[in-house]
Amino acid sequence: MQMPEPNADILSRKARVVERLSAVLPEDAVIHEDHELKAYECDALTAYACPPLAAILPGSTEEVAAALRICHEERVPVVPRGSGTSLAGGALPTADSVILGVARLNEVIETNYPDRYIRVQTGRTNLSVTGAVEEDDFFYAPDPSSQLACAIAGNIAMNSGGAHCLKYGVTTNNLLGVTMVQMDGTVVEIGGAHLDAAGYDLLGVICGSEGQLGVVTEATLRILRKPEGARPVLMGFASSEVAGACVSDIIKAGVLPVAIEFMDRPCIRATDDFSGAGYPDCEALLIVEVEGSDGEIDEQIGLISQIARRHDPVELREAADADEAGRIWLGRKSAFGAMGQLGDYICLDGTIPVSELPTVLNRIGALAESYGLRVANVFHAGDGNMHPLILFDANTPGQLETAEALGADILRLCVEVGGCLTGEHGVGVEKRDLMSHQFTAEDLEAQMRVKDVFDPAWLLNPAKVFPLESSRGRRGMAA
Amino acid sequence: MLRPENEDELAEMVRGAAGPLRIEGGGTRPVGVTTGEVLSTAGLSGITLYEPGALTLVARAGTPVAEVEAALAAEGQRLPFEPMDHRALMGTGGAPTMGGMAAANASGPRRIQAGACRDSLIGVRFVDGTGAVVKNGGRVMKNVTGYDLVKLMAGARGTLGVLSEVAVKVLPRPAAQVTLRLRGLDAGRAVQAMSAALGSPYEVTGAAHRGQGAAAETLLRLEGFESQIAHRRAALSELMAPYGAVEVEDDGAAGDALWREIRDVSGLAAAEEDVWRVSVRPSDAPEAARRLEAARLLFDWGGGLIWAATDPGLDLRAALAGVAGHATLVRAAPETHAALGTFAPEAPPLAAISHGLRARFDPRGILNPGLMG
Ligand SMILES: Cc1cc2nc3c(=O)[nH]c(=O)nc-3n(C[C@H](O)[C@H](O)[C@H](O)COP(=O)(O)OP(=O)(O)OC[C@H]3O[C@@H](n4cnc5c(N)ncnc54)[C@H](O)[C@@H]3O)c2cc1C
Numbered sequence: 001m002q003m004p005e006p007n008a009d010i011l012s013r014k015a016r017v018v019e020r021l022s023a024v025l026p027e028d029a030v031i032h033e034d035h036e037l038k039a040y041e042c043d044a045l046t047a048y049a050c051p052p053l054a055a056i057l058p059g060s061t062e063e064v065a066a067a068l069r070i071c072h073e074e075r076v077p078v079v080p081r082g083s084g085t086s087l088a089g090g091a092l093p094t095a096d097s098v099i100l101g102v103a104r105l106n107e108v109i110e111t112n113y114p115d116r117y118i119r120v121q122t123g124r125t126n127l128s129v130t131g132a133v134e135e136d137d138f139f140y141a142p143d144p145s146s147q148l149a150c151a152i153a154g155n156i157a158m159n160s161g162g163a164h165c166l167k168y169g170v171t172t173n174n175l176l177g178v179t180m181v182q183m184d185g186t187v188v189e190i191g192g193a194h195l196d197a198a199g200y201d202l203l204g205v206i207c208g209s210e211g212q213l214g215v216v217t218e219a220t221l222r223i224l225r226k227p228e229g230a231r232p233v234l235m236g237f238a239s240s241e242v243a244g245a246c247v248s249d250i251i252k253a254g255v256l257p258v259a260i261e262f263m264d265r266p267c268i269r270a271t272d273d274f275s276g277a278g279y280p281d282c283e284a285l286l287i288v289e290v291e292g293s294d295g296e297i298d299e300q301i302g303l304i305s306q307i308a309r310r311h312d313p314v315e316l317r318e319a320a321d322a323d324e325a326g327r328i329w330l331g332r333k334s335a336f337g338a339m340g341q342l343g344d345y346i347c348l349d350g351t352i353p354v355s356e357l358p359t360v361l362n363r364i365g366a367l368a369e370s371y372g373l374r375v376a377n378v379f380h381a382g383d384g385n386m387h388p389l390i391l392f393d394a395n396t397p398g399q400l401e402t403a404e405a406l407g408a409d410i411l412r413l414c415v416e417v418g419g420c421l422t423g424e425h426g427v428g429v430e431k432r433d434l435m436s437h438q439f440t441a442e443d444l445e446a447q448m449r450v451k452d453v454f455d456p457a458w459l460l461n462p463a464k465v466f467p468l469e470s471s472r473g474r475r476g477m478a479a
Numbered sequence: 480m481l482r483p484e485n486e487d488e489l490a491e492m493v494r495g496a497a498g499p500l501r502i503e504g505g506g507t508r509p510v511g512v513t514t515g516e517v518l519s520t521a522g523l524s525g526i527t528l529y530e531p532g533a534l535t536l537v538a539r540a541g542t543p544v545a546e547v548e549a550a551l552a553a554e555g556q557r558l559p560f561e562p563m564d565h566r567a568l569m570g571t572g573g574a575p576t577m578g579g580m581a582a583a584n585a586s587g588p589r590r591i592q593a594g595a596c597r598d599s600l601i602g603v604r605f606v607d608g609t610g611a612v613v614k615n616g617g618r619v620m621k622n623v624t625g626y627d628l629v630k631l632m633a634g635a636r637g638t639l640g641v642l643s644e645v646a647v648k649v650l651p652r653p654a655a656q657v658t659l660r661l662r663g664l665d666a667g668r669a670v671q672a673m674s675a676a677l678g679s680p681y682e683v684t685g686a687a688h689r690g691q692g693a694a695a696e697t698l699l700r701l702e703g704f705e706s707q708i709a710h711r712r713a714a715l716s717e718l719m720a721p722y723g724a725v726e727v728e729d730d731g732a733a734g735d736a737l738w739r740e741i742r743d744v745s746g747l748a749a750a751e752e753d754v755w756r757v758s759v760r761p762s763d764a765p766e767a768a769r770r771l772e773a774a775r776l777l778f779d780w781g782g783g784l785i786w787a788a789t790d791p792g793l794d795l796r797a798a799l800a801g802v803a804g805h806a807t808l809v810r811a812a813p814e815t816h817a818a819l820g821t822f823a824p825e826a827p828p829l830a831a832i833s834h835g836l837r838a839r840f841d842p843r844g845i846l847n848p849g850l851m852g
Contacts, residue, residue, distance in 0.1 A: 114674040114762050115783075138678075159623045170621065172630070173598045188828045193760040195590070195783045198805035198823045200639075200833050200851065201597055204630020208623050225680050248532030254555055254651035254704075293714075296707045351619040354533040384533065385621040423621035431624075438624055439614075446613040446840070447626040453835035465625065 001048060001429055004463050004475065006095035010053065010076055017074050017098070018054050024066040029104070031055040040081065040099045044146075045089040045430055047400060052079065052093035059104045061179055061187060061217040068215065069185030071098055077462045078183065080211040082123065082154030085146045087347055088428025090158060090210050094462055102153045105217055108132050117176055117193050119220045122153035126160075129221065138223045141168035144424070145336065156216050159208030161424035166382040167258040167291075168224070170424065172207040177220035180206060180213075183455045193220055205450060210426050211461040213454035227291035230258065233301050234328045235308045236282035236315035240264060243284035244357035246311045247381045250288065251354075253307055255300055259289040260382035261332050264361065267339070267376040267389070268331075274338030277331030280315035286381065287332055335378045336389075344394040346403050347387055350414030351423035354384045360417060364388055364410055371406040373399075385423035386414070412437055427465045436467050444470050484522040486604065486612060486643045492518065493641060494610025499848045502637035504541060504579030507572070508565040510636060511821030512813050513849045520578050523643055526550055528618060535601065535618050537646040540578025547577060551649055559650040560596045561587030561738075567748040569810060578642040584634030587742035588685035588700070591677065591780040593650065597633035602646030605632060605639075608841025613640065620648045631836070638851040639840040653702040657712050658728040658737060661697040661719060664688070666768040669697045670761055670782040672722040677781045679718055681711040687741045688778040697722075700738060744777055744786045752788035753811040755795045759783060759804035770798050794819055822851065 010017075018032045031037060032054040042049035053076065058064045071078050077097040084091050093099050105121035111133060112118070118140070120129055126147040129140040143162035144150055150160070156178065161170040168174070177191030190206065191197035206213055237243040240262075247260055263271065263285045272279040279285060286308075290300040301318050308316055319325040331338075339345050352360050361377060368375040368390070379386040388410055392403040411421050411431065415438045421431045435444060448466060451458065451474075458474045468475075481500070483489035493500070499515030506519075520541040528537040531554040538547055544562060551557050562585040564575055579585075581603070586595040593599075602616035615628035632639060661672060669688040676683045676699045685700030699719070701711045716725045728734055740746065747754055752775070759767055764782035774795075777786040789795055792815050796806050805823035808816060825833060837844070837851065 112762075113678060114671070115760050116674075116678060159627070161621055165621070169594060169598060170623075172627065173594050182828070186828050188832070189826070190829065192803055194758045194804040195780055196584075196595065196758045198758070198807075199825050199829065200836060201584070201630045201634050202829070202832060204597060204627055204633070207630075208627045225678050228680050251534060251651075252532050252554070254653070256651060292707065293710055295710055296703075299704065299706050351621045353530065353535070353619055355530055380621070383621045384619050418617070419619050420617050420622045420624040422624050423619070424623055426623055427625065435625060442611045443613050443615065444625070445611070446607065446615070446628060449839040450626050450628070450631070450836065453832055453839060 002468060003050070003094060004468065010096040013074065014053055017076055020070045020074070021054065021056055021067055024070065025056055025058060025063055029057045029059065040093060043084040043086040043089060043091040045087055045092070045428065048089050048092055048429065050093050050095055052097050052099045053095065055099035055101060057101045057104050061181060064100065064181045064215055064217050065185040065187055067100065068181055068183055072184045072459065075457065075459065077459045079461050080153070080157065080215045082151030082157070083125065083149050085150045086154060086158065086426065086428060087349070088422070088426045088430040090426050090428035090464060092429055097462065100215055102151065102217065109218065112193065113138065115193055116223055117220050118223050119218060120152060122156065122216050122219050123151050126150050126152060126155055133223050137226045139226050140221055140223055141174055142171045152219055152221070153216055156207050156219060157209065157211045158424070158426040161385065163261065163380065164258045166260065166380070167256060172204060174222045175203060175207055175219060176222055178203065178206060178216045179218035181215045181217060183214070183457065183459050191220065210428065210465050212451055212465060213460065228293045229297060230289055230291040231297050231301065231319045231325050232287050232289040232328045233304055233319065234315070234317040235286045235313045236280035237284045237311060237313055238282060240284040240361045241358040242311050243286055246286065246308055248354060249307050250304055251382065253303065255290070255303055257288045257290050257382065259287070260380070261287040262377070262379050262381035263332065263335065264377040266374060267335060267378045270342055270376060271331035271335050271338040274341055275331045275334045277327060279331050282314045287328055332378070339376060339389050339391070343391050345392070346390045346407050348390065348407050348410055349385070349387060349422045349425040350411045350419055351383070351385045352414050352417050352419035354381070356417040357381070357384070360413060363413055367406060367409050371402055373403060373406055384419065408434060429464055432465060433467050436470065441470070448474060480517040480519055482519045482522045486523065486606070489523065489641060489643055490606045490610045490612050493606050493608065496845055499845050502641050502847055504576030505543070505573035507569065507575045508579055508583050508585065509569060509571065510809070511850050512816050513847045515845070515848065518641065520576065520641065527644070531556060534649050535620065535646065536649055537602070537618055537644065538577045539644050540576060540642040542577045543574040544577060544580055545574060552652070555652050556649045557652045558647065559589060559593040559599050561589040561742055562596060563587045564743050567743050567745045568754065570749065577645050581633055581642055581645045582635065582637050588687060588738055588779055591686060591783070592682060592684045597630050599648045600629050600633050600645060601648050603629050603632050603642055604644040605642045607640040608843055608846050616646065618646050636850050637847045638837060641846065653704060655705045655708040656700065656702045656731055656734050657708055658734045659699040659712070659715060659719060660726040660728060661723050663693050663695055664697050664722060665695070666778070667765040668722060669695070669778065670764050672697055672719060673699070673781040674761060675718060676715060679715060681715050685738055685741070686781040688782070689746060698737065698741070700734070741777070741779060746777055747775060747786055747788040750788060751791060753791050753793065753815060754809045755787045755789060755806050756809050757785040757787060757799065757804060757806045759785065759802060763802050763804065767799055767802050771795070791815065796823065
């Protein structure tokens with residue numbers, strides 16, 4: 001993967017930039033020693049790392065604005081950072097950039113139950129947003145598996161999803177307003193506690209813009225009343241075709257589960273070995289979760305099981321209580337950890353039309369074989385968001401590159417069947433150069449125009465999202 | 480009138496336009512005052528893809544909403560956001576189209592639970608002001624590939640591009656529905672009741688309040704399968720008991736008719752008054768109502784959406800000064816639109832962004848000039 005040459009002029013001005021930032025930020029909020037900067041050299045896409053020029057940790061929107069104003073004047077690129085759990089290299093620095101971390105902005109500003117929203121600073125972790133309201137039986141719906149660590153800032157930037165988005169939507173569907181600082185230090189308020197923001201849907205564009213339009217410091221999020229209860233049913237099938245057909249039939253029957261999770265044989269085996277969940281030995285496994293009162297759950301699970309039986313499941317296990325529910329989820333929840341035990345892996349994130357599931361799984365299998373690598377599949381089947389995990393050995397020279405080439409082929413396949421490169425992890429640097437496979441030059445131009453408006457000098461989060469070739473002329477303006 | 484029969488022709492016509500274009504789907508939701516030659520999308524019609532098992536549908540922009548709703552109904556599905564039909568309120572004819580619906584972000588009572596039109600919109604194709612054809616999003620419901628221009632186009636009223644195709648996420652249509660009714664509440668108590676209902680675990684899919692004094696009624700809709708509705712209706716009735724006697728409308732057709740009235744704001748149709756659409760925090764709705772005492776009001780979305788019929792020419796924004804939110808002038812004489820402005824003025828930094836977007840997507844300013852940014 002290629003990154004632009006760092007700007008030598010900026011590198012030579014490091015001392016001056018640090019000094020100016022130190023003048024507007026608390027002493028411990030400006031990090032510039034090489035050994036300390038190691039902590040900011042990468043995100044969860046650890047294959048790529050590069051220490052930044054400096055890292056800053058402002059404690060208020062005003063401090064963010066003051067720091068950005070300086071970086072803007074100095075023409076120094078800025079990479080916003082939440083918790084650094086991006087799997088796409090979204091928070092990867094360049095050597096001539098300043099990392100702006102929002103970790104110190106972690107307060108709850110207001111909780112309002114009658115109007116069902118919470119306002120937080122964006123460095124707050126996803127899980128601790130729900131944590132702030134769960135005693136009162138409310139929750140914040142988007143729940144990425146990384147929710148213990150990831151920040152609302154990163155969730156907004158990536159428009160993150162979660163296991164329950166089939167019913168509750170992703171971040172953009174649960175975001176009511178933001179305070180955002182533009183690269184030149186201008187503070188804008190977009191949306192708020194009312195339901196519809198006025199004018200163009202800027203909130204919708206900012207969500208998912210991967211830190212390239214502004215630094216989001218506060219957010220108003222919708223909170224929901226917890227359902228009365230939830231329980232899963234597990235089913236095993238002899239082939240992924242049958243499992244795919246079962247998913248489609250469940251949806252067509254008018255039941256709307258909160259989650260439909262799918263695992264293939266390699267993943268079932270690995271997670272079962274790792275967690276002892278007691279999963280059946282079969283080609284494809286579905287976990288379908290429904291919500292409601294006990295009676296409502298019984299009825300929905302009854303209906304789902306009836307549909308499943310028509311597809312000759314090798315196993316059908318309904319959770320009767322919380323204990324059994326926990327056991328069903330155990331393996332799925334430890335899937336990533338289990339795969340980690342098997343070696344290094346790349347986690348892909350393409351989405352496909354649900355109807356293409358069997359075809360795509362077969363073709364992924366064939367592709368993996370041709371590359372001599374193993375792929376395990378675990379994903380959100382209800383919405384077609386796949387997470388093929390490509391297993392490789394980072395210590396064998398060349399294997400990372402082979403795995404990446406296989407990954408690119410799989411993502412191209414997703415696009416080819418009518419899907420997309422990324423369903424929830426974002427483009428970052430990882431899928432940047434594949435964008436021209438999904439989009440025409442005009443499509444990309446339209447997106448880049450939006451960045452021109454928000455960040456005319458193209459200083460925010462450089463070299464992400466758009467193929468370097470497409471953005472070359474614009475990025476040149478930063479110099 | 481320009482009437483392209485396909486996307487290529489549409490792009491050609493926009494590229495070749497000598498002056499302003501007034502973009503029209505069915506012409507049922509005119510907003511503000513705009514000029515120019517009519518560019519009708521009616522020729523771009525037809526459902527191009529519908530996969531009930533994937534909950535997705537794609538249609539060309541000029542496809543009548545009714546055609547889509549019929550196709551969905553045949554499979555026991557529906558548009559989640561219950562798009563409003565503006566014809567009665569605006570006194571217009573024609574047939575609402577998918578493109579017009581998306582461009583207006585038209586959403587009805589179920590918006591409070593299932594999200595607005597923009598939340599269900601998963602893909603668009605459009606022709607920008609330079610005549611370039613652009614696609615964004617797609618036909619899958621989880622997609623974060625690149626910037627989300629789908630949201631930007633939703634509600635932009637054609638000013639950033641002429642939609643040629645839209646893709647939506649759809650939902651199953653539940654088997655049963657009931658509406659709980661409380662009578663005689665004032666706006667303050669009604670909003671409290673609606674907040675309590677919406678804050679319950681029973682997934683209330685409509686919460687509206689209309690009328691004054693003894694004639695006032697507060698309506699709460701539940702949808703689901705039969706046994707679920709039986710449970711939720713009892714539980715919600717108990718929760719609402721402190722607000723008065725709870726009546727239950729369990730006739731499906733009567734319920735549909737009731738919510739169609741709310742959705743289409745038919746109570747404020749065919750009158751001389753101006754009509755405003757006000758978006759506020761639900762708990763601020765009673766204060767807004769107090770300030771608008773002389774107006775006829777309809778509260779939807781638990782109080783978060785207020786429709787107000789006021790004396791012609793009244794500056795509603797001035798009356799609501801200090802209440803957070805914004806107001807759009809939906810129905811008024813051209814002079815009133817000119818004097819008060821159709822859309823709420825934006826704070827300077829936001830206005831700069833809006834103008835910047837408009838200037839880049841439509842550099843010649845030919846798409847519905849006078850509207851939006
Ligand atoms: C084990 C694991 C499981 C995961 N599971 C999921 C999952 O289920 N669903 C899912 O969607 N994702 C998942 N992810 C990916 C990741 O957690 C999400 O993308 C998350 O939202 C990133 O949040 P963060 O705070 O760590 O952001 P970072 O990694 O710090 O940054 C992510 C992006 O946000 C930008 N950004 C950060 N802060 C700001 C700000 N204040 N203003 C503007 N832009 C900003 C950055 O520049 C970067 O582009 C997973 C990751 C891991 C490691």
